[in-house]
Amino acid sequence: MAIGARFDPARGGTTFSTWAPGASAVEVRTRPAGAAGFAAAHPLAPAGGGAWEAFVPGVVAGDEYVLRMQVAGGAPVERLDPAARDTLHSALQPGVNAGVVVDPTQGWAPFGTPRFEDLVVYQLHVGAFSGRNDHCRTWPARFPDVETKLDYVRDLGFDAIELLPVQEFCLDRSWGYNPAFFFSPESAYGSPAELRRLVDEAHRRGLAVIFDVVFNHVANEDNSLFGWDVRADRGLYLSQLDTPWGPAPAYWRDEVKAFFLENATMYLTEYGGDGLRFDATREIERAAGLGADGWAFMQFLTWELKRAFPDKLLVAEHLPDHESIVLSAGFHATWCAAAHHELQRAVSGDDPVRRLASVVGRDLGEGRRYPRGWNLVKSLLGSHDDCGDLDGGATLWKPDDSERHRYLVELLGGRGDWTARAKARLAWALNVAAVGTPMMFMGGECHMWGYWHDGEDRNGDHRFDWSIAGDPIGMEMRRLVAAANRVRFDNPCLRGDELAVTHQDPANGVLAFKRWLPGQGGAVLAVVNCGDRTFGDHGYGVATGGQAGRWSQVLCTQDAAFGGWDGAGNAFHEPWTEADGRVYLNVPRWSVVLMRLVS
Numbered sequence: 001m002a003i004g005a006r007f008d009p010a011r012g013g014t015t016f017s018t019w020a021p022g023a024s025a026v027e028v029r030t031r032p033a034g035a036a037g038f039a040a041a042h043p044l045a046p047a048g049g050g051a052w053e054a055f056v057p058g059v060v061a062g063d064e065y066v067l068r069m070q071v072a073g074g075a076p077v078e079r080l081d082p083a084a085r086d087t088l089h090s091a092l093q094p095g096v097n098a099g100v101v102v103d104p105t106q107g108w109a110p111f112g113t114p115r116f117e118d119l120v121v122y123q124l125h126v127g128a129f130s131g132r133n134d135h136c137r138t139w140p141a142r143f144p145d146v147e148t149k150l151d152y153v154r155d156l157g158f159d160a161i162e163l164l165p166v167q168e169f170c171l172d173r174s175w176g177y178n179p180a181f182f183f184s185p186e187s188a189y190g191s192p193a194e195l196r197r198l199v200d201e202a203h204r205r206g207l208a209v210i211f212d213v214v215f216n217h218v219a220n221e222d223n224s225l226f227g228w229d230v231r232a233d234r235g236l237y238l239s240q241l242d243t244p245w246g247p248a249p250a251y252w253r254d255e256v257k258a259f260f261l262e263n264a265t266m267y268l269t270e271y272g273g274d275g276l277r278f279d280a281t282r283e284i285e286r287a288a289g290l291g292a293d294g295w296a297f298m299q300f301l302t303w304e305l306k307r308a309f310p311d312k313l314l315v316a317e318h319l320p321d322h323e324s325i326v327l328s329a330g331f332h333a334t335w336c337a338a339a340h341h342e343l344q345r346a347v348s349g350d351d352p353v354r355r356l357a358s359v360v361g362r363d364l365g366e367g368r369r370y371p372r373g374w375n376l377v378k379s380l381l382g383s384h385d386d387c388g389d390l391d392g393g394a395t396l397w398k399p400d401d402s403e404r405h406r407y408l409v410e411l412l413g414g415r416g417d418w419t420a421r422a423k424a425r426l427a428w429a430l431n432v433a434a435v436g437t438p439m440m441f442m443g444g445e446c447h448m449w450g451y452w453h454d455g456e457d458r459n460g461d462h463r464f465d466w467s468i469a470g471d472p473i474g475m476e477m478r479r480l481v482a483a484a485n486r487v488r489f490d491n492p493c494l495r496g497d498e499l500a501v502t503h504q505d506p507a508n509g510v511l512a513f514k515r516w517l518p519g520q521g522g523a524v525l526a527v528v529n530c531g532d533r534t535f536g537d538h539g540y541g542v543a544t545g546g547q548a549g550r551w552s553q554v555l556c557t558q559d560a561a562f563g564g565w566d567g568a569g570n571a572f573h574e575p576w577t578e579a580d581g582r583v584y585l586n587v588p589r590w591s592v593v594l595m596r597l598v599s
Contacts (some may be wrong), residue, residue, distance in 0.1 A: 001051050001155060004083035005065065005101045013057035014101050016042075016378055018067060018081065019236060019255040021050025022229035025070040028054070029078070031438065033062045033100070035492070041068070045463055050255070061103035066094040067230060082181060082224040082237070083259070085270075089187045090168050090180040090222040095453060099184075101307070104270040106196045111203035113274040113311045116332060116374040117495040120432070120485055121210065121439040122158040123384060126166060126189050127173065131444055140173055140454065143190040143198045152207050152469075156478060157485025158446055160208040162277055164384060166195065167214070170222040173454055176212065176387065177245065178219035182263045192270075199272045208274035208302040212266040215260050215301075216283040217243040225249075239292050243283045247386045251287060251297035260297075261304055268309050275313030275533060276305075276509040281325060281334075282318060295329060302330030323368055326375050333437065339378040340386055343430070344411060347423040349588075352530035353506045353586045355362060360434040360513060361499040373497040376436035380427040381408045381444040388452040393459050415447040415473055422432040422564070422590040425480045426528065429592035432516065433526040435499045445481045446474030476563035487555050487594060491524050493517045502545030508533060510587060512542045523547055523597040524554070527587055534589045538573055541582035548577045551595040556587035569593055 006015045016028045030240075044052035059065070065084075080092060081433035084099030091097045111509060126141025131590060136145045153161060165176030171420045172188035185195045199209045218225050218238065223246070228235035234247060237256055239249040251255050267273040278298075287294035304313055318325040318334040325334045339359040346352035362370040370376055379386070389395045389405040408427060413420035424447060431438040444453060446469040453462035468474050472506060488494045493515045502525070503512035509531030516523040527542050529535075556569025569589040575583050 005105050007061050014059040015055045017053040023069040026052040027068050028065050030059050030065045053201045061101050063101045064098035078130050083183050086192050087181050087184040090170050102192050108588050109204045119160045119437050120158050121160045121162050122153050123162040123237040125164040132463040132465050133467040143194040147198050147201050154205045157482045165212045179214045180222035181224050211273045211276045212273040214279045216280045217246040220246045236398040248287050252293040277315045298329040333375050340382050343380045352509045353504050353511045355422050356511050357501050364434045373435040374437050378436040379439040380431040384441050387441050392457045407448050409447045415449050426592050429484045429557045432488045447477050480562040503543040515543050525595040527593040529587045529591050532589050535582040535587040538584050542588045544577050546596040550576045550595045550599045552598045554596045555594040558591040
């Protein structure tokens with residue numbers, strides 16, 4: 001049974017439905033938008049299995065409502081609908097908050113979700129992506145503000161955006177991982193219609209939209225599910241298990257499965273989403289070990305969603321990653337955070353050749369091999385978790401700074417340091433050339449300074465800074481990102497599954513690997529120099545792994561346009577593989593050079 005308030009313009013009314021097996025009576029109380037008090041009351045009828053439902057004529061989009069339940073041992077209790085498609089804000093008091101009836105009608109532009117192997121993802125936080133040194137004056141930023149930035153993202157060569165959670169959360173500022181109402185968009189960001197328009201405008205620009213959903217816990221504050229349909233205990237939807245961020249759902253209950261399946265479905269239908277990223281699935285797995293059937297819950301969701309939406313991407317944040325989240329739990333892909341941390345250690349001089357060789361492919365060692373390249377999402381510059389800090393820059397997980405929460409360029413010396421910038425350019429080009437779906441968190445494309453946060457903290461304002469995006473240093477990195485993304489789209493082998501390491505030179509920090517598509521011809525040779533030595537005069541021999549032919553450069557991260565120097569790479573030099581099985585190139589310090597097989 002669908003739950004929530006479903007407006008039917010043809011019938012001139014709204015159907016209200018809810019799960020409340022612990023209630024002996026349920027009614028909906030309604031009012032016109034902005035009116036004082038709830039004058040009209042309409043009983044819901046039992047619909048079997050603990051469900052309640054009624055069609056109420058005359059209640060239209062924009063009208064507000066609350067539910068009143070009679071439960072054992074007390075007076076009727078007014079509650080806000082956890083499945084409301086919109087709310088005034090996150091507070092739980094029915095007298096000052098209400099669910100809002102929504103008309104989900106949207107005239108969608110034609111758009112087809114890209115093939116999974118074709119995705120290059122730009123991750124952003126709605127509230128912090130606009131408002132600092134730009135035209136926007138709202139804080140947090142709103143959906144229409146992000147809409148004005150879509151051309152910027154598309155011009156960088158991305159074909160997908162991934163939004164940090166946009167469901168209603170406690171207060172008006174948050175990273176979004178404290179869900180209050182799962183079906184309602186965050187009121188500080190805007191209305192359901194504005195979110196649908198953002199998705200539609202993204203599609204019009206060729207950008208897929210991936211929504212971030214938080215099914216592993218509910219918030220400790222403004223928790224619309226807590227105590228649902230009972231007078232004591234945690235109620236229908238929640239278990240007795242606690243995660244580090246709040247109570248875990250009762251994954252074994254059919255009502256809970258239906259609730260989250262409908263929520264996931266809503267993002268893919270009512271909001272036209274192209275995929276879902278599931279937060280912290282290790283916490284759901286942990287619940288399975290405590291008798292809460294978390295693993296079966298994930299299998300249920302992925303099975304039903306794949307059946308209904310075979311072309312929509314389902315990504316797990318499963319950290320540390322393990323192929324079972326794909327092979328058993330049923331997700332299409334998982335985040336691979338190890339790739340970022342190994343890259344960070346490699347460019348800091350810690351055994352770079354071995355570390356990079358271990359994460360560029362889909363065989364990640366210890367018997368861990370993923371069936372397809374797009375089963376792995378890699379963010380070598382760091383995701384929001386790596387770039388962001390909730391503790392004023394003090395978060396430090398490891399004593400060697402290898403997991404301090406900062407933008408990568410900051411960890412390596414800051415955006416004013418030439419070598420740090422070169423290493424950041426190397427990281428993105430490697431991300432594009434390696435197996436897996438590349439993902440960048442907002443700011444990585446312009447060497448954003450320090451760390452990200454959704455506003456001010458004791459160290460200042462850490463939202464996306466648009467003055468940095470357009471300064472000379474920012475523009476160099478933006479040109480590199482756009483060029484690297486273009487190379488990925490122009491060379492299908494970079495979007496495939498195959499990778500073979502062909503060259504390892506630990507003494508000089510040089511690694512090379514080949515990408516190809518079996519049976520289709522063509523190849524790209526990626527040469528990575530994680531060292532301070534530049535090899536010039538086209539004199540460094542790179543083993544091609546038996547690949548004969550003539551090669552032409554398609555990218556060098558040390559070209560002058562990106563912040564390097566003239567003549568750094570191999571422009572106008574198209575060498576052939578020599579008799580010793582090597583191709584002889586310029587290999588600049590701290591660079592990635594990509595060579596395409598042309599004949």
